[in-house]
Amino acid sequence: MTSILGLILLSLTLGLCALAAFLWSLRAGQYDDMDGAASRILFDDQPPKR
């Protein structure tokens, strides 16, 4: 019984982490430009800005 409760808590924590990660990526604007992201991976790395 205790092992089940522990596992449930663990799975819920993992699930909450995934939810938080999704909401973070949403806020960070990662879904704002799907077309651009598709072609951006083909660019060379830009030299870092000073």
Added chain:
Amino acid sequence: MTLPVPQTVCAHCGTDIHAGGRFCCAGCSAAFDTINGLGLGQYYTRLVRDPALAPNRPDPTDRWDLARCVTTDQAGLHSLTLAVDGLHCGACVWLIETALGREPNVIRSRVNLTTRRLQLGWTGDVADGGRLVWLVESLGYRLVPFDAARLAAASDRTGRELIWAMAVAGFAAGNVMLLSIAIWIGDSQGMGPAVRDALHLVSALIALPAIAYAGRPFFRAAWVALRAGRTNMDVPISVGVILVTALSLVETLAGAGDAYFDSACTLLFFLLIGRVMDHRARGRARATAEQLLALRHSDVTVLAADGTTEQRAAASVAPGTRILAAMGSRIGVDGVVELGSAPLDTSLVTGESLPVLATPGTTVFAGTINLGATLTILCTASGAGTLLAECVRLIEVAESRRGRFVELADRVARRYAPTVHLAALLTFFGWWGFGHATIEHALLTACAVLIITCPCALALAVPAVQVLATQRLFQRGILLKSATALERLAKVDAVVFDKTGTLTVPLPELMPDPSRDPADLAAAAQLAAGSRHPLARALLVASGPVVAAEAVREVPGRGMEWGETRLGSSLFVGVANPPPADGPELWLGRPSRAPVRFRFAEALRPSTRETIATLARMHIGASILSGDRRASVSAIAGQCGIAAWQGECTPVEKFAAIEALRQSGHQLLMVGDGLNDAPSLAAASVSMSPASAADLSQTIADVVFQGSGLDAVSETIAVARRAQAIMRGNIALAIGYNLLMVPLAMAGLVTPWLAAAAMSSSSLLVLGNSWRVRK
């Protein structure tokens, strides 16, 4: 590694040029040098040109009042958002970002390829923004700054709320479903009631807050509808979800029976996916339509009393201000000409296909294009009596008269909600009164009926099809702005077209003449090259590229003069006894040679005839309502095979004609582009505008189509009809499912896993069926 073939396209923008040169114009040459100078020559090998876009020929003529668009934060970072025209592919994104990134004071330069916007951030002088904008414009892109105020207003709060709700519902659905599967399997393998109750309790802890949060969009809409005494699809959804949750909670706390938390969460998750997709698809169509409009705006040049000029947004120009309208520019305000005379292209305002000569005292409207010398215009308020005011008044009349369109889904919900609630009531009394069950058992069975009839598939039946149809049309450049446009389009049985700019293209076409010497055409084109007059431009299109003659003088409203050679009206050229004109024409007069006549005809949009024929096959009648002269309307009507036409209509007459057709029971589609069409667009049951239409018309139209072909009209109707048929099919499927399941529920045979399976499978079936609209 250039190939040793004679170059026939411009090395920068890719337009056809004469053999010999490398570039089509000085701007392209400069852009090519700039790009190679920055060491970004790879751009040309990476570029994949989009043939649908205009070539990126640098023409940095716009001057912007950037001050109202720039926002500055405390750290001194200036930010600006601009609409970008001419983005072909990722290479353009790379070019713009890298070129701007080379500037030392640029902190941020990010191009969004989806929304086609550039976000620019720089430090130092605010005015430096102008130089940065010019830098990108000199590469061949057109930039239009977005107002900071308008940008803030457009932030999408509904969309964000829906996505957050969807994420939370998805999380809850996944985790509760995991627990539920454990319960179902445990039940059949002898799991103890203590473990089951514990698992139910954990499910409740996840589901309750999630449902309270993710269900808000539905609860709110249902509450609004109920308060107004109506019912919509959100009412049975909300009743179902709340009952399921309450019942499950009671069961859990009582430590007995079944819990349906998984069904409630999954239901909300599925429905929210549908809502999010629906919102995104239409949001994208709307944003694109807005972008098209924004790209056309340009600031107005205001002339101050001391003779200095200043750029200002058209909306902020007060009556009594003097503005300058340069050649080729769109006049941004209503006003009266004070100084100068020039031909004006008024086709977007009045529907007249030929330019009108404006002289001091002439009233001009926002949206007309100056084709000649610079005009000084005194801005007047668009008070009563002007054309615009008249149009706006008619639009208000039309919109007040147009009743609220009841969507198919709501019509279904109006019957559905009372039916299932009655069925649940009957179940309760059946078990309690005749079945001699306990009240608890009767109540549980009645709730099971409500759970099984909670309209998941039914609520997805319409939006799923709408999303897919909207996306399909979007790929074709047809922007569906209104949610109910598809349903209204499917019912259309008559189409009314405007003529100028809708059936015809803006530029007339030179009529072929076998007796004409090609050298005459080339000579005339040399003179025409310097003019913006539509006939001159049509001549240039017919002749192909020529070297423009230098020092050509343009006499407004009459013609072009180069030494003793003249191109213009028969009067201007001095033709003795000209044959009667049956359409627009130009004459070329040269010393000691017979004058040459060039006749023009209005050119139909591509595939106009086919579209009219297709519409006829779909049993949709077509007619024309135009503000242009009767003769030219009749000619165009004959050419595209339309029998019913009316010419010389004022906006009021057009409006009245549309109203009359509506009164006689027709479901009308109005297709128009001019300001004079705007009231008719609002009066018709559904409306379309080409992307070249006047701003007001585009804003009013339910559908905006890009591209030159008119076949967008017949295609949109065809897709709408197909979508309507599939929606009805979906609704039949969803109701069929309920007919199958409701007797089981009434008999008390439904278990939680059966409810979950039935709901998911019916939703998937409906989604799969909706996919057919993409074909």
